[in-house]
Amino acid sequence: MFRQLLSRITKRQLVIGGVVLGILVLAGLIACVVAYHKREALLASTIARIQSRMAADYQIDLAIGKAYFSGMTTVTLEEVKVLPHDREQLAGVEEVSVSIKLFPLLTGDVRFGRLRVHDAQIQLIKKDSISNYDFVFKGLDTVDTAEEGLAEQPDEASVNMAQAANRMLNSVLYKIPEDMELRDFILTYRDDSISQRISVPNADIDNGYLTSAVFLNDNEAAWQVSGKLNPHKRQLYVKVHANGQKIAIPLLERKLGLKLSFDTIETRLREVYWTNNEFLHFKGEWAVKNLTINHWRIAQKDVVVPDAHVDAEVIVGNSHIELSKTSAVTVKKLVVHPFIRYTTVPDKTYAFGLETPEMEAQDLFDAFPKGLFESLEGIRVSGKIQYKLDAFLDTANPDSVQFDSNMEQKDFKVNAWGNANIPKINKTFVYTPYEDEKPVRDIVVGPENPNFIPLAQISPDLRNAILTTEDPSFFSHNGFVEEAIRTSIAINFKEKAFKRGGSTISMQLVKNVFLNRNKTIVRKLEEILIVWLMESTRAVSKERMYEVYLNVIEWGHNVYGINEAARYYFSKHPAQLTLGESIYLASIVPRPKTGLYSFNYEGGLKSYIAPYFSYIGNIMARRGLAPADSSGSYGFYAVSLREALRPDKPVAADTLQLEMPPTDFETELQQVRGLLDRIFNSSEEEENQ
Incomplete structure (x- = not known):
């Protein structure tokens, strides 16, 4: 086949093809030479543009002692400081060397190849109500104001959510280097009552493989971080564990009263792709082992999730974002398929759905994290159940709200009530009302x-x-x-x-008689479950x-x-x-x-x-x-x-x-x-x- 094709090509055509190829090669060489000679100017203009934007948008001075090419495409920055106006220094780096991809730089894109960072510090400081990182929230206010302004403009000025999401993703992925050498990085947080310090003696990315050790408060805790990063294929995997110990975040406990710890947490961006050049799909996973949560607003005891896995697909369109129905949350044998959709045009609408396949009824109760629903602990049931919920709200016409909930059951039976002794109210019992x-x-x-x-x-x-x-x-x-x-x-x-x-009266009765008066987030869900048990x-x-x-x-x-x-x-x-x-x-x-x-x-x-x-x-x-x-x-x-x-x-x-x-x-x-x-x-x- 190939020989037949060659036999049909004339000598004149070969000459013309060779000339065209030569021109293209020459043009490429000229572009490379121009780019090489213009690289210092391009670097200087890029840095100036970044400095100007940070000063104008966030009131931050970006100071760089030296900036130069230390190799064909490697830029070295020395004595870098991030200084918010009228605030203490936010960040500082003694030396950072980064290999920049040259051709994207021509269009103003900065893509990293190899990154070396030595002696870097970020310090988050808050005194009274003033912090050196409040520019982050000012930035959010600016975005909100801009979005409000866009909402007042004609439709053609509206933001394409899929394109915006794609740009945001690229801005993150492009900054992930193919190879990295991070040495002596320190992150500190300090306010009037709390001081926390995270140190990273070393973190490396070698051919996409991430390895790092993270220490909290000078060896109070040690975490191991590993993963595989392939940003060009839009694939990321990161795992955090602590060599058989619990990973805790004491800052959350001291600031919010939230105790949070886990053995291992994993996250994966598996796939990103377009369909019909209109819808951007994100597919990924998240998993955690032995997650422990304790907060008085959630439950009175430790809530323990031994193993949970989320397989999610997010779809972003021109004017909507949704969590696809193909997504699944798995806890033990319980599998739940959630669905969420937010649409901006022509009016803002919210859709929410929840569905489970038919399952053994006991699997539902076994999946509840220990400590979450105290009144349901010890319950034993038989039979099969399947649940489906659909809700829809159009903000332009809220009275048209839709809500449908259905629990199908086959041969469902309670064999042992456990703590939820619902039949107790058929006889004399003692009720204790609460106030405050x-x-x-x-x-x-x-x-x-x-x-x-x-x-x-x-x-x-x-x-x-x-x-x-x-x-x-x-x-x-x-x-x-x-x-x-x-x-x-x-x-x-x-x-x-x-x-x-x-x-309903059923729900009010359950709230008064069977539940304690602790106003936790999950109390309403516990109330619903007990009402369903009592009525069904x-x-x-x-x-x-x-x-x-x-x-x-x-x-x-x-x-x-x-x-x-x-x-x-x-x-x-x-x-x-x-x-x-x-x-x-x-x-x-x-x-x-x-x-x-x-x-x-x-x-x-x-x-x-x-x-x-x-x-x-x-x-x-x-x-x-x-x-x-x-x-x-x-x-x-x-x-x-x-x-x-x-x-x-x-x-x-x-x-x-x-x-x-x-x-x-x-x-x-x-x-x-x-x-x-x-x-x-x-x-x-x-x-x-």
Whole structure:
């Protein structure tokens, strides 16, 4: 084949080809000669450009004693100092020699070949509120401001996220040398109370293989760092371990109270590539062994993860970034596939998903790190489960938020409850309420306590009013109401604060009875798991759950349970409560300590709460839970606080002030109205289908 091709080429064509090749070679030689002779000027201009930009953008002086080519493509810098304006010196290097790739330098790109660094120091110093590294945060502010400015520009001025990510990656990879010799590097941190020192006597990259020893506070700890770096192929692998010992980071503990240690941690950038010249894909892995975390906001005990592995794919497009569904988090036998997507155009949207394959139910509980969920320790289950969650929020239309959660189970059964002894509430038990994370008193929940009231002896108006305001579908749902969760997400997003939760009566009961009052990050997840166990196994009937709930929830300062509440406010037995009194008691469940503020000195209710009575009463009437009231008052004017609790008669000047509610009650009413309208409209639509 090759011979046939050669036989078709004429002598004239060979001559022309030779001439063209010669011209190209000559042009290359000329370019090399020009580049060689221009290299000092190129180096000087590059350094000047960097110095100018650092001074303008970050208020930093970059001082270089000497800068020269010490070889064909090797640049040596001596006595390099990084000096923030009006701050102590940030960094200094006695000598650094770097081999620079010449042709990228022609376009202003600095790519390292070989790097030698001797006697380098970086010192991070903070005195009071002033630091010599705060330019980093100023840089972030500048980026944020620039992004805000871009957002105001037309679409053509918007940033291509994929291209930006590619440039950022290249800026990092290009600075990784093929060979490196680092000697006597010291990093220190010092503030008014803490001083930390990390020293690296030597670190080498030899043909891409990284080896280094790292010492903390003069041999307080010794870490080994190894890896394989291949930046030109966009592949990196780094491993940190401590020769069988724990690697701890004492600075985090002293600054944040966070104890963090591990045996080994590994990270790998496996692959980076484009698809359709539009989407940039990052594939990598992360693994840790014997990770130990302790912080009072996370859990009360050490949280230990013996082995965890993350296999992730991040995809960046023109206007979105996502964690692909192919990503997997593995802890023991538990495999979870997370999905996150953030989109900027035409409006900002957030998507989140979570999915597991079908698995043995016990594998889920075995995968929980020790110390994370104390109440679930020791539980033994059987059967199979599979979980899927999908959520989506369009910031331009938060009321359209989507949220779907589904746990499929086959032959699921709890064989041993362990610490989560859910069936205990079927019998008499002791409940301990807390205030400010301190126990108030022990309350016996059962007939042995004269204040305990069976469900049948509580006024139907009270039972129905609480169900209407707190959890209308309590007797039909499985512990969770997705419509309530959707509404709470929308409200909280619009308010930019946590204004309303999506808790059901089941969740409130679990929070009060089964969980301690330590406000940890994972407490809500633990609450969800216990509710799922209680509801899916039918370990406790709905009637018993509601009975216990009404007998333990707070209705005022040191007022717990419906019997204490009825006697405290109205000197009545719970069976005697009227519709108006029931709606009032339902109104204060979210804020029990503010209940007395609703009354005037005559014992009647203040006018600002009347719309609440009208709204809740109309819903109850529509559902057949109360007789219709043409006046719309639903017992509002008949509610009378017992005389001993009534406030003193105010002087005329203070009357208007006292009539104002302690919070924006109208806003809260709108939130309640939005939630209940969506729930009841959703229920009516389902009934009509």
